[in-house]
Amino acid sequence: MTLRLKVLVLLVAVVLLGGVATASLLHASDRAAEKDRPQAGGPAVTDGLISLSPGGGRRIVFRNMAWGPHRDELVSVPAAAPGGGRTASGVKCLRFHAAGGTGICLQARHGAVGDTYRAVVLDAGLKEGAHYPLPGIPSRARVSPSGRFAAWTVFVGGDSYAGTNFSTRTAVLDTRTGRLTSSLEEFEVVKDGRIHHAADTNFWGVTFSRDDRHFYATMATGGATYLVRGDLVARSVTTLHRNVECPSLSPDETRIVYKKRVAGAPADAPWRPYALDLRTLRETALAERRSVDDQAVWLDDRTVAYSLPGDFGADLYTLPADGTGAPRRLMTAGLAPVPLG
Known part of the structure; x- marks a missing residue:
């Protein structure tokens, strides 16, 4: 050549x-560019102002999952028209909850050497206040009804509740004093009437009582999960019931809705939603046959909302909390709903 x-x-x-x-x-x-454009058939999202104040009419604030420039932002819709247009806040959260004019937002921060995570306290106008580094991937978040306490759970080993090879860390913050309990593992554990010590103890899924002292959560130890009732003053938790995960306390504080592992379900989708009467400890299976890997939210004393996988990542559904009825889609492309007003 x-x-x-x-x-x-x-x-x-x-x-x-x-x-x-x-x-x-x-x-x-x-x-x-396709990810930055609203997906065909998705909800309309526009910029606007969002308030976490209790007044202002019934509405739902949640994480928007629709593709486009507002994905992962907190958005708001009227409670009477959850499928309508969404008002976007510009604040992005992976997990979110709010009550009493206070919000907690678990965020990802993208860096050159990888992602880091933080918990940010939001005021009623979504202005950032104190923030705290997170030791793992955000999983759950809750605020007490008064807004005084916030709790969050992260994965520090593993990234799914489905198996047994995971570790979590749950923190509780007093937003009034700034006192942070970095892990509920610091609390004394009373299991079956006896003081319990075990290196494999994990906690997740806090839900608060109105008294700003007590809470409920999941505790795992010895290959089993338990509903525990916690005391923030005594710094202790006590087991109440077995096979309970991600509890959510009803507004009247008489029931817990939670996800329960059921026999015969697939290993990667083992949960069904149940309700527990806290006075009698009687369980009621709810009318949802699909596996629900979420911490449900009470929309009122009769109805709970929860997420299931959808075309945009997650859709929201509602269900009566007494075992009757059938699941109904609340909205597409939504996660972490909070009813306000």
């Missing part, structure tokens, strides 16, 4: 490789 021919072959190869690279970049750019 002559030198002239070799040069010609090299030039052709360079042109071809350049064309392939350009096509790849354009394809990647198109895919990125």
Whole structure:
């Protein structure tokens, strides 16, 4: 092959490789742009102002999951029209909860060497206050009815509740004094009437009572899960019932809705929603046959809301809390709903 021919072959190869690279970049750019555009059939989302104040009419604030420039932002819809247009706040959260004019937002911060996470206290106008580094991937968040206490759970080992190879850490913050309990594992544990010590003890899924002293949560130890009642003053927890995960206390504080592992279910989808009467400890299976891996939210004393996988990542459904009725879709592309007003 002559030198002239070799040069010609090299030039052709360079042109071809350049064309392939350009096509790849354009394809990647198109895919990125597609994520920034609202998905066809998705809800309309517009910029606006959102308040966490108790007044202002019945509404639901939640994490928007629809693709587009407002994905992961806190948005608001009227409670009477949950499928309608959404008002976006500009505040992004992976997990969120609010009550009493106070919010807790678990966020990801993207850096050159990887993601880090933090918990941010929000005021009624969604202005950031104190923030705290998180030791793992955000999982659950709750605020007490008065807004004084906030709790969050993160995965510090593993990333799913489905198996047994995971570790969590649950913190409780007094937003009034700034006192942070970095892990509920610091609390004394009373299990079956006796003081319990075990290195494998994990806690997650806090739900608060109105008295700003007591709470309920899940405790795992010895391969089993328990509903525990906690005391923030005594710094102790006491087991109440077995096979309870991610409890949610009803507004009248008479029942807990939770996810329960049921026999015969797939290993990666083992849960069904149940309600527990706190006076009698009688369980009632709710009318949802799909596996629910979520900490349900009470919309009122009769109805709970929870997420299931959907086309946008997650959709929200409602269900009567007494075992009757059937699941109903509340909205598409939503997560972590909070009823306000």
